[in-house]
Amino acid sequence: MQTRADTMARIDAALGRLDDGRYGSCVECEGEIAERRLRALPFAVRCQACEQRREAAEGQVHRRAAQHGSLWLFAEMIGVSSPSVEVSTRRFGAGY
Numbered sequence: 001m002q003t004r005a006d007t008m009a010r011i012d013a014a015l016g017r018l019d020d021g022r023y024g025s026c027v028e029c030e031g032e033i034a035e036r037r038l039r040a041l042p043f044a045v046r047c048q049a050c051e052q053r054r055e056a057a058e059g060q061v062h063r064r065a066a067q068h069g070s071l072w073l074f075a076e077m078i079g080v081s082s083p084s085v086e087v088s089t090r091r092f093g094a095g096y
């Protein structure tokens, strides 16, 4: 959901990048964001390839979370790779 404040923040960020001379370059790979993409999405901060990678990664997290429940999502957030072992025993005690 896009709120007005969110949009303003994005505009601010884009203008800040404009000042720095970084506008139009990708925050991930520092490659150039295609002009066509910037015309469509003036506040894009990633090139198309990085955006797609990010969306794919986020989609994976959501799919796994749906399969394994919110414990998995939490584990992903704190960077634990095998939540069933690590999180349940170390963070919540055995028998969680």
Ligand SMILES: [Zn+2]
Pocket: 026, 027, 028, 029, 030, 031, 046, 047, 048, 049, 050, 051
């Ligand atoms: Zn990129």
